[in-house]
Amino acid sequence: MSDLRDNVQQEFLAEAQELVEALSRDLLLLDEAHQRAERPDASLINEIFRSVHTLKGIAGMFGYKHVGAIAHALEDLLDDLRLGRLDIGDPLLDVLFDSVERFQRLLSLEDPQSPEETPEVDAYVAIVRSIGNQPASDDGDPLHRYAIGSAVLSVLTEYEEHRLRACIREGMQLYRLRATFDLTAIDDSIEALRDVIRDDAEIITYLPSLEGGNDESIELVVLLASRVPESELKAHFEGQYGAVEAIEEQTHLPTIPPQLTSIPPGTQSLLPQPEEESGQASLRSVANSVRVDIRKLDDLMNVVGELALVRTAVGRAISGLDGDPKYKHSLRELDRLGRGFERQLAELRTRILDVRMVPLGQVFSKFARIVRQAAREHDKQVRLVVTGANTEVDKLIVEELADPLMHLVRNAIDHGIESVETRMRLAKPSEGTLALNAYHKGRNVVIEVEDDGGGMHAQKLRETAVSRGLLTAEASHDLTRQEMLNLVFLPGFSTNESVTDLSGRGVGMDVVKTNILRMGGVVSIASEQGIGTKITVTLPITLAIIRALIVKVGGRLFALPISAIREAVPFSQQDVRTIQGRKVITMRGETLPICDLTPWFGLREVEHQASRFVIVCEMGNRELGFVVDDLVGQEDVITKSLGQTLSSVRGFAGATDLGNQRLALVLDTPALFSEYFSSSEVQPSMEARA
Amino acid sequence: MTAGAQRATLVPDPGSQDATIPVLAVAAGTELYGFPLSAVREILMPPPLTEVPRAANHFLGVIAVRGEIVTVVDLSELLRLEDRDRQPLGRVILVDVAEELIGVAVDRVVQVAQLQSDQIEYASAMSADLSEYVVGVARIPSESVATSEEMVILIDPRALLGGLT
Structure with a gap:
């Protein structure tokens, strides 16, 4: 019983979350249009209205009364907006954006009815209502200047009337299209017409004409608004549908009183109302998809x-x-x-696997709002450019990715992009650019967070690391520039209070790195002072299946994810040299640290090993060779967790079933890397250089 | 394979009259241990074990049970029973512990005993200083001819196996 309730609750939360995300996405588009001083697309406002409306409905059903109250107030506000009773503006947008945060917080509460929230919610609702009370500017009713016919005008819904006014105000020409439809297929035909017309014109309404039609067919008068010249419109539609005529603007006002009876009662029901129709469309799309627990x-x-x-x-x-x-x-x-x-x-x-894939746009859409907010907080101008939002990755990765990416995006705005004045002084465009790029590369997905801000000051990073005691001053002198940049990934490199005096960034970069590594990914930094910073995150497309090299160590089988492997070469003991207690070999003139897995794992050496191998792995810009006894082959493996009990054992990402009840442990390459490189004997200067 | 909603217990429901508690008695070293049968999912012939390097000594390794990876612990090692060489695996019993299913390797499965609550001598009533996973002791009919009764130490699987590292 409580399980059932939990299930239902989960489903509500999932749906509500999706609605809020959609709301957030659409608000951003609305904001963009507003910033470009364009009139917002009517369908966009409708979409926003619908999200809020649905949210109100389901919140009511599940007892989320605060969510319901806010949604209700917003619904009224949005209704005014779409009916043109309100003008869009920054205060309105701020209130709308604010709602997204509030919804998310309220949805995460243990107690959806919590009385503690009431004052806060009431205050917000009052703000929403106060904004709703500032009516739009009215520049006189233009409707009556057109010979639309009072019969038609009188049956328009308030929304249709608003759209009609808005179109006229925007200087669109009104047209009347007479088209005959087969009664049995009228819904489909209208839908088809809608599709054809969409690019050229907006359909205000359609009404049955009183003249045309017979038992099988009906003639509709479609009221259109369009910027396309009459001749072109005629060329498009005349042959296929029927006559197009322009409705001229008149100088005298029509005096005919409205005649409600001119439309036969009942006829209206034949006509799908634009509102209801789009509602049906969304219902249909819901019915075609199923929400599945991962x-x-x-x-x-x-x-x-x-x-x-x-x-x-x-x-x-x-x-x-x-x-x-x-x-x-x-x-x-x-x-x-x-x-x-x-x-x-x-x-x-x-x-x-395909079912598990979701577009990265799901995460990116969250950032749009954050960018806007963070830019406002810091009084900076930031343009977000997203490419590859359709790039698909495993659902689990998308979820895990949200937090680390959020850090990167915030850092780019907080510390990367300069203030407007600074940018002007440097002759940079006053508006900074933050790019989120995603693309597939082999079996990986690459995500770049790139800004055209001030870049990172490598020397300052080095000084900070030394002052925090993360490395000695002597050791720090040997660092390459890239190694200095990588210092931001060290735990304890930055703390919140020090952020402001840092030219670089670094809030929680170690956390970002850990999270990415945990997913089997890598993160790297490129930064040029004065030009900008690019953080690149490379991740496997799916966590469920990985390609692995099966190797033998100490007589046991292990799987090594191929994503990290650069090459495998024969190993000979004679080549091994020791530098400060570390074993290294020379490969193509470069020094490669190696790590023999047999003693590393505390396993007993298997004797008579004729030919052993070094598997050269790469993580970020470090390289490490693992010495193994034998190569067995490549396989696609499903990594399964070792469970809670063994989670404290380091170095293994899980186990995989190789069939015939044989299990192989899957090596956790990032963990082995960090274990190797962070062990006490090694100084940063000893690390493999890229 | 998640933990059942109700907690496996050796303490009878105070409301019920003739509470018998089924207990799976297993042998580890020279002693008998009893697990509440309600916590035991399955008794397995030992499947091939895969050792996990660097894990604590009491972890024998992992096994695959119908697609799941199950950790196997050695009961003797866990209870620090001495006078014992590592023997070939006898049986693995799968025990439900909070979030996880854990395999417990034992030498032998002895019997399922139906214990009356008055047959159990609870640890709380004993003066001896016992580990927190010992619920109590009970006597069960012996299999051997030498004695008529044997002592079985009743284990709380959660206390023994939960939070093991």
């Missing part, structure tokens, strides 16, 4: 894994029959079937 997909993936094991077992059983001439024919058949089965299995796996 764990269910994990379960499915497990079943696929099991199936693969069964397939291997069947293969073994079959090969037991091999050589018996009696089965020769059947064996060939079984072999063929087996291959078919494998193909289908691979397909199934791909499809399941």
Whole structure:
């Protein structure tokens, strides 16, 4: 019973979250349009209205009364906005943006009814209402200057009337299109017309004409507003639909009183109202998608894994029959079937993985608001440019990515992009640019957070690191510029109170790095003083399946994620030299630190190792060679967690089933790297140089 | 394979009259230990173990059970039983512990005993200084001919295995 309630609650929260995200996204578009001094797209305001309206509805159902109260107030405000009773402006936008934060906070509360929130919510609602009471400027009603006909005017909804006014005000020409529709397919036909017209004109309304039509068909009069010249519009529609005529502006006012009876009652129901119709469209799109708990997909993936094991077992059983001439024919058949089965299995796996994929735009859309806010806080001008929002990654990664990326975005604005005055003085455009780029690169997805701000001052970073005791002054002299930049990733490099006197950035960069590493990714910095900074995050596309190299260490099997491997080369003990207690080999003239996994893991050496191998791995701009006993082969593996109990054991990301009940531990390359490089004997100057 | 909603317990419901508690008795070294049967999911023939380097001694490794990775602990090692060489694995019992299923390696599974609550001598009533995972002791009919009764030490699996590192 409580489980059921939890489920329902979860579903509500998920849906509410999506609505708030959509709201946030749309508000940004609205803001953009406003900043460019454009009139906002009517459909956008409708979209916002609908999100808030739906949120109000479901919040009511689930007892989120504060969310409901805010949504209700906003709904009224937005209704005024879309009916043109209100003008869009900064105070209005601020209130709207504010709501996103409030919704998110209220949705995260334990007690959705919490009385503590009431004063705050009431105050906000009062602000919303006060804004709603500042009516729009009225420049006289232009409607009556057109020969639209009072019969038509009288049946327009308030919204349609507003759109009509707005279109006239924007200097659009009004047209009347007469088109005949088959009664049985009227909905589809109107939808089709809508699609055709969308680019050229806005449909204000359609009404049945009183003249045309018969038992099977009906003639509609479609009222259009368009900027396209009459001749062009005629060329587009006349042949296909019917006559287009312009509605001229008149100098005298029509005096005919409205005649409500001129439209036969009941006819109206034939016509989908624009409002309801778009409502239906969204309902339909909801019905076509299902919200699925990601764990269910994990379960499915497990079943696929099991199936693969069964397939291997069947293969073994079959090969037991091999050589018996009696089965020769059947064996060939079984072999063929087996291959078919494998193909289908691979397909199934791909499809399941595909379901887990979501566009990165889901995260990026959150940043749009943050950028706007942070820029305001610091009185800076920041333009956000997003590319590759459609790049898809595993849902789990998207979730995990939100926080680290948020840090990077905030840092770029707080510490990267300069104030307007500084930029002017430096002859930079007053508006700073923050770019979020995402793209696929092989089996990885790359996300760049790039700003054209002041860049990082490498020497200052070095001084800060020394002053915080993170490295000695002597050691710091040997650092390359890149190594100095990388100092920001050191734990304890920066604290909040020191941020302002830093030319660089660094709030929680170590946390960012840890989070990215945990996902199997890497993060790197490029920065030029005065030009800008680019932080690049490279992540695997999915966490569910990775390609791994299976290796033998101390007689046991381990899987090494291939994403981190640069190459594998034969190892010979003679090549090993020691520098300050560290084993290194020379490869192509470069010194490569190596780490023999057998003693590192506390395993016993297997004797008579004829040919061992060094697997050269790369993480960020460091390299490390792992010495292993043997290479077994490459495999796609599903990494499964070792569970809570073994989570404190370092160096393993999980285990994977290689079939036949054999498990291999999956090495956690980032963890091994940081363990190796942070162990006490090593100074930063000793680290591998890129 | 998540933990059941109700906590496996050896303490009978005070409301119920004829509370018998089924207990799985297992042998580790020379002693018998009892796990509440309600916490035991499965008894496995030992599958191939995969050692986890760097894990504490009482972790034997991990095994695959229907697609899940299960950690296996050595009961003797965990209880620091001495006078014992590492023997070939006897049985692995899968025990539900809070968030996780944990495999407990034992030498032998002895029997399922139906204990009446008055057969149990609770640790709280004993003066001896016992580990917090010992709920109490009970006597069960012996399998061997030498004695008629054997002592079984009743274990609270959560206290023993929960939060193990």
